[in-house]
Amino acid sequence: MRVKHHPILGEDKRKENVTIVVDGKKIKAIEGEPIAAALMAAGIRVFRKTPKKNQPRGVFCAIGRCTDCVMTVNGIPNVRTCVTLVEDGMVIETQKGLGKWRESR
Amino acid sequence: MAKGIKKTGVPSWEELKSSPGLPDADRLEEGPVAFIECVQEIPCNPCETVCPFGAIEVGSPITNLPKLYGEKCTGCGLCVAACPGLAIFKVHKNYTNTTSLVEFPFEYHPLPKTGETVRCVNREGKFVVEGKVVKIRNSKQFDATALVTVEVPKKYFLEVRSIERKR
Amino acid sequence: MKKTQVAIIGAGPAGLAAAIEVARAGGEVTLLDENHKPGGQLFKQIHKFFGSREHRAGTRGFRIGEKLLEDTEKLGVKVLLDSPVYSIFKDFVIGYISDGREKAIQAERIILATGASENALAFPGCTLPGVMGAGAAQTMINVHRVLPGKKIIMVGSGNVGLIVSYQLLQAGADVIALIEAAAEIGGYGVHASKIRRAGVPIYTSYTIQEVIGKNSVEGAVIVGLDEKWKPIKGTEKLIEADTVCIAVGLSPLAELAWLAGCEFAFVPSLGGHVPKHDRNMETTIKGLYAAGDLTGIEEASSAMEEGRLAGIACAESLGLYSKEEARDLKEKVWARLNTLRTGPFGKKRRDAKDKLIEMMEGGADIG
Numbered sequence: 001m002r003v004k005h006h007p008i009l010g011e012d013k014r015k016e017n018v019t020i021v022v023d024g025k026k027i028k029a030i031e032g033e034p035i036a037a038a039l040m041a042a043g044i045r046v047f048r049k050t051p052k053k054n055q056p057r058g059v060f061c062a063i064g065r066c067t068d069c070v071m072t073v074n075g076i077p078n079v080r081t082c083v084t085l086v087e088d089g090m091v092i093e094t095q096k097g098l099g100k101w102r103e104s105r
Numbered sequence: 106m107a108k109g110i111k112k113t114g115v116p117s118w119e120e121l122k123s124s125p126g127l128p129d130a131d132r133l134e135e136g137p138v139a140f141i142e143c144v145q146e147i148p149c150n151p152c153e154t155v156c157p158f159g160a161i162e163v164g165s166p167i168t169n170l171p172k173l174y175g176e177k178c179t180g181c182g183l184c185v186a187a188c189p190g191l192a193i194f195k196v197h198k199n200y201t202n203t204t205s206l207v208e209f210p211f212e213y214h215p216l217p218k219t220g221e222t223v224r225c226v227n228r229e230g231k232f233v234v235e236g237k238v239v240k241i242r243n244s245k246q247f248d249a250t251a252l253v254t255v256e257v258p259k260k261y262f263l264e265v266r267s268i269e270r271k272r
Numbered sequence: 273m274k275k276t277q278v279a280i281i282g283a284g285p286a287g288l289a290a291a292i293e294v295a296r297a298g299g300e301v302t303l304l305d306e307n308h309k310p311g312g313q314l315f316k317q318i319h320k321f322f323g324s325r326e327h328r329a330g331t332r333g334f335r336i337g338e339k340l341l342e343d344t345e346k347l348g349v350k351v352l353l354d355s356p357v358y359s360i361f362k363d364f365v366i367g368y369i370s371d372g373r374e375k376a377i378q379a380e381r382i383i384l385a386t387g388a389s390e391n392a393l394a395f396p397g398c399t400l401p402g403v404m405g406a407g408a409a410q411t412m413i414n415v416h417r418v419l420p421g422k423k424i425i426m427v428g429s430g431n432v433g434l435i436v437s438y439q440l441l442q443a444g445a446d447v448i449a450l451i452e453a454a455a456e457i458g459g460y461g462v463h464a465s466k467i468r469r470a471g472v473p474i475y476t477s478y479t480i481q482e483v484i485g486k487n488s489v490e491g492a493v494i495v496g497l498d499e500k501w502k503p504i505k506g507t508e509k510l511i512e513a514d515t516v517c518i519a520v521g522l523s524p525l526a527e528l529a530w531l532a533g534c535e536f537a538f539v540p541s542l543g544g545h546v547p548k549h550d551r552n553m554e555t556t557i558k559g560l561y562a563a564g565d566l567t568g569i570e571e572a573s574s575a576m577e578e579g580r581l582a583g584i585a586c587a588e589s590l591g592l593y594s595k596e597e598a599r600d601l602k603e604k605v606w607a608r609l610n611t612l613r614t615g616p617f618g619k620k621r622r623d624a625k626d627k628l629i630e631m632m633e634g635g636a637d638i639g
Contacts, residue, residue: 213470
């Protein structure tokens with residue numbers, strides 16, 4: 001959920017003005033925010049599954065260091081979602097294992 | 106059970122009483138006064154620099170505990186807003202015959218409203234008594250640290266230190 | 273190849289402060305950072321800083337960040353954003369990526385201000401979504417304005433654990449418990465008092481046994497520890513929660529210093545392996561300076577002072593300041609730094625830092 005009101009930072013006046021597609025589902029997001037923030041705001045916590053044991057993984061460091069939050073974005077796997085900003089129409093997929101490059105690329 | 110700020114996060118009475126930031130009993134009778142609950146030597150002195158009356162001394166090194174000069178303190182409350190640790194309160198023991206005022210820093214949303222009845226809590230966040238909000242100060246200079254004053258039965262003026270956060 | 277007089281890597285508090293000092297002395301600076309925005313971790317610091325007036329005490333961290341950015345802009349510091357540096361080669365050639373391409377810039381002096389990253393903690397369930405760094409949660413709530421969860425367990429009672437707990441409350445979450453393996457709270461008591469008044473219980477001598485959940489955190493089992501830090505049977509508590517934040521310290525991000533060939537020292541109280549440096553913040557490689565959390569984990573106020581030191585010393589070495597001018601300036605910074613490193617909390621860091629500097633002066637190959 002989004003922190004709309006804040007005692008120190010005031011009201012968040014940004015609007016959800018772009019749409020991204022996450023595993024086929026449309027989700028509203030705010031231009032300029034990282035993918036991970038948009039997903040977290042939408043209540044999505046599982047970003048990928050590990051290669052061998054198929055275990056779920058999500059955000060750990062949120063500053064681009066740990067790579068736990070990588071997903072497949074616009075067909076490119078292993079994109080760090082915590083430091084990659086959303087763009088209107090972006091296609092995001094929960095990454096399975098090491099991910100696959102989209103055939104057409 | 107073990108007590109004290111290092112163990113519980115709550116300063117014990119012994120720690121508070123042995124710190125130089127508390128007004129003495131006589132001063133408490135006389136009117137609003139700062140009540141500094143700073144019991145650890147951390148490098149910090151905004152309380153000293155913000156006080157227009159020289160009523161708080163930290164000196165050098167700035168890890169010294171702040172000393173309150175009760176006779177100089179006018180109870181203006183500027184230090185309450187300035188303390189980065191939110192560790193200063195303002196108490197007015199004899200507000201009426203039966204009630205006291207406690208002013209404390211409050212940085213949650215939403216703020217209570219003046220006149221509202223609120224649930225007052227102690228240093229452990231436990232409900233103590235209902236009180237009435239008599240004043241809210243939220244000037245630009247305080248930079249989002251609002252000062253809330255509650256009126257509570259006199260016997261709780263040393264106990265009430267905040268109110269329950271609304272959710 | 274592009275050239276610059278002084279390259280500073282990392283635009284957090286230390287890097288920005290260093291850039292300002294070099295530019296103020298008349299030096300030409302290029303500041304590189306991997307992020308979209310400068311400021312490092314300053315913009316998630318929404319609390320009022322400690323210290324004295326000269327440290328801008330009582331000012332909230334993000335406002336200090338705004339001022340630093342304003343100053344760097346006024347002074348004409350060139351900032352390369354989205355530019356992760358991947359190595360430092362011979363003759364101070366810095367390799368970085370920009371727009372998906374390898375680029376290089378050569379500098380006469382380099383100041384490394386690469387910061388730190390959060391430590392993880394191993395326990396069953398530690399990889400479940402919902403287990404995250406406390407700093408990560410802080411970034412999410414204060415920078416991106418998104419709550420990672422509603423019911424939170426904080427692990428670790430250093431200042432990060434205490435402050436982030438408070439800020440999670442401010443953002444509208446509930447902190448169900450803060451647990452600390454040591455017998456005492458590690459951070460400032462005033463930070464602990466704030467969250468206690470808000471009703472957060474602090475469990476000292478407790479650790480996390482496991483986190484439970486299928487696809488993400490649903491709860492955690494905490495357990496009491498005896499004096500030998502062994503779990504005490506029967507003290508287990510199952511706590512329902514959706515998020516577990518880990519605040520068990522930070523480690524310097526020292527990769528570039530390693531790659532550049534700096535000599536290191538292992539100093540646990542400073543967070544681990546740190547590049548040796550002298551009182552000018554110069555490493556064992558002449559012309560290569562380091563500042564901020566990279567040289568030992570402290571807080572933003574001291575990182576800024578170290579950045580200033582490195583900047584002034586760097587300017588001096590370039591002849592932008594006379595020896596006397598530089599000495600006066602550095603003395604002032606050292607006085608402020610030492611002030612921050614006093615008292616029961618700061619002394620340990622000061623001792624460790626002094627030792628680190630002694631190592632350098634003892635048997636180092638300076639110049």
